[in-house]
Amino acid sequence: MHKRNVIQGFFISAALGLGFISTMPAANAMNLIPQKEGEIQTTNLGCVVNAASCIKSSELGFSVTSLSYKDSANTTYAPSRLFIDKGETANNWGSGIEFGKTDLGTNTTQDEYWLRAVAYDAAGKVREKGQLEVGRFKFDFGKIISEITLDLFDIEDAFKTGILELNGSPVSQLLAANGNNGSTSIVLKNVSSFVLQLGNTGPDSVFKITGDGVRLTGLMSSQSIPEPSTAIAFGLFATVGTLGLKKRQHA
């Protein structure tokens, strides 16, 4: 009698525990970027905009470093700046960087916030008034993120935009062209850092004089470490399973 009550108790606890697990989302996805306009403060370039519009690592939850890159003719470009931009507002950020309501070639949905690179030439002069969305950036989270989904908009040069380094190791995950205003998503699992090439410029671009601008947004999950209460519920379930098996063997 006493033993049966103990077993019933385990079943009740396990049922509650299982209910708790089933209502828990697998991962809490949140926007990769804050929903506001401004410049991302990179570790190497800082911000060119005023302090109020400078978005720091502490707010982002990760750091960004801007890297120089070469084109197919071996010209080296100065590191790009990185902004968060919404299309429906025109912005004049100073230092030669102006975003219109409409871009010459890369137009995301007007009320959405997207990361937008600002390309510089080899001498460090801003290109296309800041409207050429080409750059290479390292994103460093300082911890493992279980899943990051990156959405890349308007890839028109094939196999030039993509992931060049993942968790410190070189990779080459370059993406096919998806046409004017096309969108491509890639999912990265268990990520602590990645290097991303956004867009392309140079003689091999379909846009010979300027280049192929690409914008970025995404979602990232919360960390993959289980909550302590979930771990306890799993433990109870394992215990009930063992008791149930013993009971059946004796019956």
Ligand SMILES: [Ca+2]
């Ligand atoms: Ca804007």
Ligand SMILES: [Ca+2]
């Ligand atoms: Ca386009």
Ligand SMILES: [Ca+2]
């Ligand atoms: Ca553009």
Ligand SMILES: [Ca+2]
């Ligand atoms: Ca493009």
